[in-house]
Amino acid sequence: MASRWLASRRVLVVPGAMKSGTCSLRAQLQWMANGDDLSLPSQELHFFDEDEEWARGPAYYASWFEDCSMIGDVTPSYLYIPAAIERLADQLPQAQLVVLLRNPIARAVSHQNHDHDKNRPVGSLSQRYQKEMASYGSPPSRSDAFRRGLYAEQMERLLHFFPADQVLVIIAERYRKQPEKELRRIRAFLGLKSVWFPAEALMEEHVRPEYSELLSAPLREELRRFYAADVQHLRGLLGDPLKDWDADFATFRPPVLLRPRYVVSWLPVGSSTSAESEVSRELVERQRRRLANPLPFVQATDPQIVTPNVIHSLAAGTSGPVIASIPEGAVQDFNMKNPASAVCPNDLILAVNAVEGEVKAIIQQLQSLDKTPLTLKILRPQEMKISMGKKPNASLGLQMNFSSFSAGAVVDMIAESGVAYGWNESQPEEKRLRRGDRLVAIDGQYLKGEEMIEALKQKKGQDFGLPGSSCSGGAWGAMAHKSNPYKKARSKFRWKWKKKRTRRLQKKRRKMRWATLTCINSRRFPLLNSLSSRKPMSATADAGEQASTRRRDMTSEPRRLPCPERIIDMVGFAFGCGTLGGFGMTFTRSLRDHPKGHRFSGALAAAQARAPQLGSTFALWSGLFHAFECAVSQRHPDPQGARSSLDAAFCGFLTAGVLSIRQGPRVASMNAAVGAFCVALVDVVSGTARL
Numbered sequence: 022m023a024s025r026w027l028a029s030r031r032v033l034v035v036p037g038a039m040k041s042g043t044c045s046l047r048a049q050l051q052w053m054a055n056g057d058d059l060s061l062p063s064q065e066l067h068f069f070d071e072d073e074e075w076a077r078g079p080a081y082y083a084s085w086f087e088d089c090s091m092i093g094d095v096t097p098s099y100l101y102i103p104a105a106i107e108r109l110a111d112q113l114p115q116a117q118l119v120v121l122l123r124n125p126i127a128r129a130v131s132h133q134n135h136d137h138d139k140n141r142p143v144g145s146l147s148q149r150y151q152k153e154m155a156s157y158g159s160p161p162s163r164s165d166a167f168r169r170g171l172y173a174e175q176m177e178r179l180l181h182f183f184p185a186d187q188v189l190v191i192i193a194e195r196y197r198k199q200p201e202k203e204l205r206r207i208r209a210f211l212g213l214k215s216v217w218f219p220a221e222a223l224m225e226e227h228v229r230p231e232y233s234e235l236l237s238a239p240l241r242e243e244l245r246r247f248y249a250a251d252v253q254h255l256r257g258l259l260g261d262p263l264k265d266w267d268a269d270f271a272t273f274r275p276p277v278l279l280r281p282r283y284v285v286s287w288l289p290v291g292s293s294t295s296a297e298s299e300v301s302r303e304l305v306e307r308q309r310r311r312l313a314n315p316l317p318f319v320q321a322t323d324p325q326i327v328t329p330n331v332i333h334s335l336a337a338g339t340s341g342p343v344i345a346s347i348p349e350g351a352v353q354d355f356n357m358k359n360p361a362s363a364v365c366p367n368d369l370i371l372a373v374n375a376v377e378g379e380v381k382a383i384i385q386q387l388q389s390l391d392k393t394p395l396t397l398k399i400l401r402p403q404e405m406k407i408s409m410g411k412k413p414n415a416s417l418g419l420q421m422n423f424s425s426f427s428a429g430a431v432v433d434m435i436a437e438s439g440v441a442y443g444w445n446e447s448q449p450e451e452k453r454l455r456r457g458d459r460l461v462a463i464d465g466q467y468l469k470g471e472e473m474i475e476a477l478k479q480k481k482g483q484d485f486g487l488p489g490s491s492c493s494g495g496a497w498g499a500m501a502h503k504s505n506p507y508k509k510a511r512s513k514f515r516w517k518w519k520k521k522r523t524r525r526l527q528k529k530r531r532k533m534r535w536a537t538l539t540c541i542n543s544r545r546f547p548l549l550n551s552l553s554s555r556k557p558m559s560a561t562a563d564a565g566e567q568a569s570t571r572r573r574d575m576t577s578e579p580r581r582l583p584c585p586e587r588i589i590d591m592v593g594f595a596f597g598c599g600t601l602g603g604f605g606m607t608f609t610r611s612l613r614d615h616p617k618g619h620r621f622s623g624a625l626a627a628a629q630a631r632a633p634q635l636g637s638t639f640a641l642w643s644g645l646f647h648a649f650e651c652a653v654s655q656r657h658p659d660p661q662g663a664r665s666s667l668d669a670a671f672c673g674f675l676t677a678g679v680l681s682i683r684q685g686p687r688v689a690s691m692n693a694a695v696g697a698f699c700v701a702l703v704d705v706v707s708g709t710a711r712l
């Protein structure tokens with residue numbers, strides 16, 4: 022009975038950390054609770070961390086609260102005592118947790134002085150520290166003052182039992198500096214109305230005017246070392262740089278010397294069937310000269326590398342990470358000192374120290390290098406430029422393989438129906454674009470994988486192709502929104518309108534304009550020229566890497582992402598739209614609901630609270646719709662092809678029906694019909710309607 026009562030309440034728990042301002046927070050929440058139907062006892066309940074309290078059962082716990090829709094428990098030891106969070110999650114899985122964290126050194130000193138005031142025999146700070154360190158590894162004890170500040174492991178435990186969206190972390194130093202702002206965050210998190218805070222509501226509690234014991238400088242130094250790794254871990258866990266703690270824990274900078282922080286992307290290269298005779302002697306010579314340079318830590322000087330033997334062994338499946346960019350770090354420093362033998366983006370790393378051959382092993386070796394000297398064997402590709410134009414309605418017919426950070430994008434497939442294929446036919450063998458070639462630049466601009474695809478999309482409306490081609494909804498239009506038929510349809514609609522506006526201008530442009538693509542031809546890796554066979558990309562690519570590498574089809578038929586990627590993609594898109602739209606709408610609407618002088622902050626807080634809710638609703642709708650849509654599309658021969666409006670309407674029908682099923686069959690069937698109608702209407706209006 023009590024359990025059921027508890028389960029039906031909204032629950033706020035402040036589990037700690039102790040000495041971080043939890044009493045002030047309780048008092049302020051109580052002050053604001055008037056209009057909120059919140060029951061928040063004035064003392065620490067210790068129900069979940071103390072065995073005797075826990076043994077009294079849920080009815081006892083429930084007796085602490087009045088019959089309000091929301092109940093609250095501020096007990097700062099829950100965070101530190103491991104059993105507490107587990108019990109809390111078991112009894113109140115719906116709880117929303119507000120965790121206050123204070124600089125662990127300041128927290129420990131406050132804790133010590135608190136114990137002094139209570140006349141606890143804790144000894145001096147350094148004695149206590151020594152004692153705690155001597156028992157390090159034993160289970161947490163209530164008397165711990167220093168280990169309580171190891172927040173990362175406590176937060177990890179908490180996040181193991183509660184989803185991240187039920188947890189809000191407040192940094193005590195920020196809370197002290199800007200209490201109103203942090204309180205608004207808390208209220209928005211709890212879904213409470215934002216209020217105006219008078220000065221008396223912001224009074225602090227339990228502030229110790231004077232410490233009886235201060236921290237010595239050597240012990241502070243020791244504590245900085247003690248907490249450094251944990252704070253660093255916490256930064257990663259919270260995604261917060263914790264700047265307020267910088268005085269004690271300056272943002273950690275890993276030593277970069279001798280550790281190149283490459284942004285690497287890899288794709289097996291070398292699809293060429295060209296014969297060994299194509300190996301350019303001059304290129305090999307140049308490569309040898311470059312590699313023979315004595316380098317301080319890039320000691321790539323294996324003279325054997327150019328012997329035919331090695332070329333043959335390279336041919337037996339050589340691949341390597343391709344450098345996408347060289348950010349600040351050891352390699353950049355090296356390049357500055359040795360411009361003549363600089364390592365460049367798009368170079369292929371053949372070997373790192375003694376490790377070569379396996380791409381994964383090379384990357385692992387790069388990541389595991391610490392202070393050991395680094396020896397890289399590098400192959401430099403040769404660039405070639407190609408110019409292509411495109412007629413209206415024509416498709417480039419390239420399927421690209423890329424990841425967001427890869428250096429350019431690799432040609433994965435050249436469709437026979439596309440422009441690129443036709444262009445290839447008109448070129449001599451050595452100039453042809455091949456599968457495995459890497460497009461690295463457009464019109465002289467070097468781009469990363471994602472940017473490259475975006476730039477190719479942009480070209481449709483600019484100087485890539487014949488005037489008017491972009492308005493035709495041909496392959497370029499399809500490519501731009503291949504994963505999203507609604508976007509594609511919208512884009513077509515927009516272009517139709519634009520077409521009228523620009524028709525006169527377009528008439529003037531008679532000449533086809535060309536884009537220059539810079540391409541690294543796989544055959545132009547000098548030492549890879551002798552490759553006589555290659556494994557297909559799909560066969561050699563690592564499965565994990567494959568998953569993160571997205572493919573886009575540029576053939577004429579628009580292709581959609583496969584399921585379940587499609588669902589995830591659309592959930593994210595809908596969440597973004599819902600959140601942004603919801604934010605704008607709520608903000609505008611709430612401006613007039615707040616008193617003068619607080620309009621902006623009030624509206625902002627309301628919008629912050631409302632936007633994620635709307636985003637989630639949109640995401641839910643979209644997720645369900647696309648789940649049905651994925652299921653329905655499986656009955657088509659090509660599930661990734663364009664879908665019919667009939668299917669869309671059917672999925673809209675199911676989605677709306679399922680989401681309102683709780684309101685009874687009548688309402689659900691009405692809503693389902695409206696859902697189907699709306700989806701079909703969107704299809705018709707956007708011009709994508711197909712039967």
Ligand SMILES: Nc1ncnc2c1ncn2[C@@H]1O[C@H](COP(=O)(O)OS(=O)(=O)O)[C@@H](OP(=O)(O)O)[C@H]1O
Pocket residue numbers: 038039040041042043044045046097131132134135193194196197198200225226227228229230
């Ligand atoms: N708003 C706000 N922001 C940041 N810090 C604050 C705030 N209010 C109180 N304090 C300081 O927090 C210390 C008391 O913490 P608690 O209330 O959590 O203590 S307890 O755990 O309930 O015993 C105590 O620290 P010391 O004064 O250093 O002992 C308070 O000064």
